Amino acid sequence: MFYWGGLSSPGSAGVGLSFGDGFKHILGSKRLSELSVKRSLLAFLTADGNVTVVLLNGQSEEGQNERQTSRGGKAPSRYKRFNITLKEQIHSLSSGKHHVVLATQAGMVWEWSEQSTITKPFRSLTNKQIVQVACGDDHSVVLTKDGQLFTWGQNSSGQLGLGKDKPSSLSPQPLKSLDGIPLAQISAGGNHSFTLSLSGAVFGWGRNSAGQLGLGDKEERYVPVCVKSLNQKKTVFISCGEDHTAVLTKGGLLFTFGSGCYGQLGHNSLRDEHRPRLLGGLWGSKVSQIACGRHHTLALIGSSKMIYSFGRGEQGELGNGQRTNQCVPLPVHLPPECSPNQTVEKIMAGGNLSVACFQDGEISAGSCRGMSVLDDGIIDRWILDCENAKAWNRVKSEIKKMFSSASCINGSFIDKSDKHYKTSERQSGLDLSLARLAFEKMAQKQKILLEVESVVRQNLLRSLGSTAPGVEALRVYLILPELLRVLNKQQHGKQLAVDLASAILHLDQESLSVLRRLWTTLPYYYYRTLVKVFHSVLAHFISQMTTQICNRWDEASFLLKVLHKLHDINSKRASRLMDDYFYIKELFEVFASVPFFLSDQQKCSVFFNFMKNVDCLCCYPFILDLRSKRFLFSFLQERQKNVDPPLVCENSLCVKRDMVLADTLAYLRTTPPDFSLPLKVNFFLEDGFDAGGLCTEFFTLLSQDIRKASSVIQASKDSGLFWFSADTSGSSDEFYYLGVICGMAFYNHCYLNIGFPLALFKKLLHLSPTLSDLEELSPVEARSLKNVLMEDEEVEEIFCLDFTVQGKELIPNGRQIPVTKVNRQKYVDLYVDFFLNKSVEYQFKEFARGFSCGNCFDFWRMFLPEELRLQLYGTSKYEWEELRRIATYEHCGPLDKLIQNFWTVFLELSEEHKKRFLIFMYATVRLPLGGLSQLHLKIVRCDYEDADKRFPVAQICFGTLHLPNYSNIQILGDRLIHAITCCEDFGKM
Known part of the structure; x- marks a missing residue:
């Protein structure tokens, strides 16, 4: 071991202790393990666990005389020596100006004070x-095994990190603003503090008079702040001087910042640096260790075994044989007795003293202790010991400590490669396969798994705050779903899923936004697990509420809200889940079994108890398939009618068949109806009761009139789809009434045979149309735009386009701005926006207002754009054999000659005649989701003496076909074709 520099008393020039021979006298033959120096106080820990404190005699900064008594052996009068021996082995220490903090192997903390010279425990x-312990001049910081920070002492500059208005404290106070961050190291300077996370995030707080916090300014920080300029630099160690800081990366790079008045930053300058600056003087050399004294810095180059120093050198602390300052890194002149075969094991610095320890038996360097993390070895020991009654108590204690700490969990399962140093808002730094394997291993012993579940519920989740101090603190929300995955397999974890959902929803907006971005980049299989653990518990609660009288809606609401967020980001993911993965199939089974429920008094009671709160599902339509949405929409419609029954129970509309559109507009303009009431239609001079069929006829005829006569929409020549006419006068109210008619059709569950593009339904739901929507409406136009985007040559020369459409400028001075490769995407986006939005802004606004008026039940918004169109427009996918499969019979059977002849004739009809049959039977060619299989067809055999002279008759309200008992297939075919082609009144001759 070699040492250079000295111990000086502040404010007393000329009074000092140079360690030419004095240090050996103080240390004797003992081996050094740890050293800490602040101003006139030196403390060191020897390999046997004993501590010695050395005080230099003279005037202190406060002008008070040092105590004249000393303990221990005889020492020179220039200093006093105090030996500290505790019953417990001491593993680390750190000193301030007037105190020393000690940590024992058992985890206890003791403090020695110069004022009392007594060592007291906290x-x-x-x-x-x-x-770990770290001391500034007048404050202390400690790190616990479960990742908590405690600080105490002076808080004049915010060095405790507790907040601006917090006073100084004599007792340790928890620093909660970093809760959840897995911490690797703590360090303290004069009046500033730092901590380092396992993935290299650096947080600083306290005095910043010289920029020693590296935040780009000189403002003090009263709470920990992340030094973002060091993010993803792979920081592995921090050392603090009195007012400067040095940071070492895994790649051996050294950054320094703060005060440079003595050259202690090494940048060949005496200037302060307010941001971390790479030390260029050691470029090309891989630094393996660093240490900061009060105003000087040491750096060890492991490959060359050379130590470099820079900064203040008045007491020889630079080890270059001189007592001058040095602003660039230069080698320390080690004495000749230092063997070239020896390796520097550790460098230390403090105050004005420097120490280098070699691997020659003189030094026993203690490793930097860290917080606990979960690994395979711990789990294996738990599994081995859990069956032993005495050992089980210890295992439970370890489980409680591990799984009560978010920091410990967040520090576990990090990527073994350097990827975790790239932790960001889109990269968690976790290897979730390690978490999955760990929890699967725990599942081998159910008692361990259930104990973990209990601790997580009772301790961990309750400790989570609303604000995450960094990405690493959010890892717990990615890890716990892997625990839920194995618990769900064993039919456990349902309440834990609810509690986890509640904790997620408790996060503030900023933290939740970061978590959402992490979800977006989560690997597919782990994202699927994340969705499944909440989805499966929600399905269980719904199943429970539909089989017994109970209320689980409060718990379900937490799960629904989290699933809603997961569904929202699903569309933004590179690897998406299919929409049906979110469906709660149990809901459709319930809705499809309504007749079964209603036939049993007890089941009926359970069903209606469940349906009391079912309207909340409309806020989460992603869990419903289209059939469930249709049922729910109809159910809520009926329930709404019964809440406050009106005096008039329907809207009665009488129209002439040859003036359907004109009569309808006159009706709407003259006496605006209550659109919440069902529509009942009568045709002028025709008898009949509307049980649904006449309403269907009405909208079919209305569709025909609108397509032919309306001036507010026009069919695209390319696609045949209808869009608003951009040339129509803005004063027309027909756009509004077109919207009303469409809304009425939707509300009354009728199809309007007008082919609108998907863009219309996106706009109704406040979604932005895209180029693909324009392609559906106008394929030729969209193809031209795609050619602009895909052209390899210079766009300007080939297409000669500017920023105008139909003579309208897309941007100011658009006629003077050519479309180029650089701006072509902007041109296409503006073109689509103009065509589908701005050019029909008034028309759509009026249409949307009318649609919401005609369809006054706001729950229609739960449908997706594709579903909304399908509900209004239906489908035209015909599987004609389906009609035979769904048919039922009266006064006959499927094997009767008449029925066999009918199906032979029908299936041999042309496609057009088959569609005419649909109009004859159902008053429309549009079909619901599921096609013909969703219709009802009942064929009734009618025995007439003059059957061959009669024609088939349809009851469109009930899907019933009255078929005379024709004598042969030829007559049946003739009469059927004549009926479906010549009828003017639907279903009638």
């Missing part, structure tokens, strides 16, 4: 198991 930290 009782408040008795069970905290301290692993």
Whole structure:
């Protein structure tokens, strides 16, 4: 071991202790393990666990005389020596100006004070198991095994990190603003403090008069602040001087910042640096260790075994044989007795003293202790000991300590490679396969798994705050779903899932936004697990509420809200889950079994108890398939009607068949109806009761009139789809009434045979149309835009385009701005926006207002754009054999000659005649989701004496076909074709 420099008393020039021979006298033959120096106080720990404190005699900064008594052996009059021996082995120490903090192997913390020269324990930290200590001039910081920080002492500059208005404290105070961050190291300077996370995040607080916090300014910080300029630099160690800081990276780079008045930053300058600056003087050399004294810095180059120093040198602390300052790194002149075969094991610095320890038996360098993390060895020991009654108590204690600490969990399962140093808002730094294997291993012993579940519920989740101090603090929300995964397999963890969902929702907006970004980049299989653990518990609660009278809606609401957030980010992920992965299939089974429920009094009671709160599901439509949404929409419609029954129970509309559109507009303009009431239609001079069929006829005829006569929409020549006419006068109210008609059709569960593009339904739901939507409406136009985007040559020369469409400028001075390779994406985006939004802004606004009026039940917004269109427009996918499969019969059977002849004739009809049959039977060619299989067809055999002279008759309200008993297949075919092609009134001749 070699040492250079000295111990000086501040404010007393000429009074000092040079360690030419004095240090050996103080240390004797003992081996050094740890050293800490502040101003006139030196403390060192020897390999046998004993501590010696040395005080230099003279005037202190306060002008008070040093105590004249000393303990221990005889020492020179220039200093006093105090030996500290505790019953417990001491593993680390750190000193301030007037105090020393000690940590024992058992985790206890003791403090020696110059004022009393008595060593006292901190009782408040008795069970905290301290692993690291660091002292500034007048404050102290300790790190516990479970990742907590405690600080005490002076807080004049915010060095305790507790907040601006917090006073100084004589007792340790928890520094909660870093809760959840897995910490690797703590360090303290004169009046500033630092801590380092396992993944290299650096947090600083306290005095910043010279920029020693590295935040780009000189403002003091009263709470820990992340030094973002050091993010992803792979920081592995921090050392603090009185007012400067040095940071070492895993790659051997050295950054310094803070005061440079003595050259202690090494940048060939005496200037202060307010941000971390790479030390260029050691470029190309891999630094393996650093140490900061009060105003000087040491750096060890492991490959060359050379120590470099820079900064203040008045007491020889630079080891260059001189007493001058030095602002660039230069080698320390080690004495000749230093063998070239020896390796520098550790360098230390403090105050004005420097020490180098070699691997020659003189030094026993203690390793830097850290907080606990979970690994395979710990789990294996738990599994081995859990069956032993005595050992089980110890295992439970270890489980409680490990799984009560978010820091310990967040520090576990980090990526073994350097990827975890790249932790960011899109990279968690975790290897979740390690977490999955760990929890699967725990699942081998159910008692361990259930104990973990209990501790997480009772301790861990309750300790989580609303603000995460960094990305690393959010890892727990990615790890716990892996625990839930194995618990769910064993039919456990349901309440834990609810509690975890509640904790997620408790996060503030900023922390939740970061978590959402982590979810977005989560690997597919782990994201699927994340969704499944909440989804499966929600499905269980819903199943429970539909089989017994109970209320689990409060718990379900937490799960629904988290699933909603997961569903929102699903579309932003590179690897998406299919939409049906979010469906709660139990809901459709419930809705499909309504007749079964209603037939049993007890089941009926359970069903209606469940349905009391079912409207909340409309806020989470992603869990419902289209069939469930349709049922729920109808159910809530009926329930709404029964809440406050109106005096009039329907809207009655009478129209002439040849003036359907005109009569409808006159009706709407003259006497605006209550759109919440069902629509009942009568045709002028026709008898009949509307049981649904006449309403269907009405909207089919109305569709025809709108397509032919309306001036507010026009069909695209390319696609045949309808879009608003941009040339129509803005004063027309027809856009509003077109919206009302569409809303009425939707509300009354009828199809309107007008082919609108998906863009319309996106806009109704406040979603932005895209180029693909324009392609559906106008394929030729969209193809031209795609050519602009894909062209390899210079766009300007080939297409000669500017920022105008149809003579309208897309941006100011658009006529003077050519479309180029650089701005072509902007041009396409503006073109699509103009075509689908701005050019029809008034038209759509009026249409949307009318749609919401005609469809006054706001729950229609739970449908997706594709579903909304399907509900209004239906589908035209025909599987004609499906009609035979769904048919039922009266007064006949499927094997009767009449029925066999009917199906032979029908299946041989042309496609057009088959569609005419649908109009004849159902008053529309549009089909619901599921196609023909969702219709009802009942064929009734009618025995007439003059059957061959009669025609088939349809009851469109009930899907019933009255079929005369024709004598042969030829007559049946003729009569059927004549009926479906010549009828003017639907279903009638």
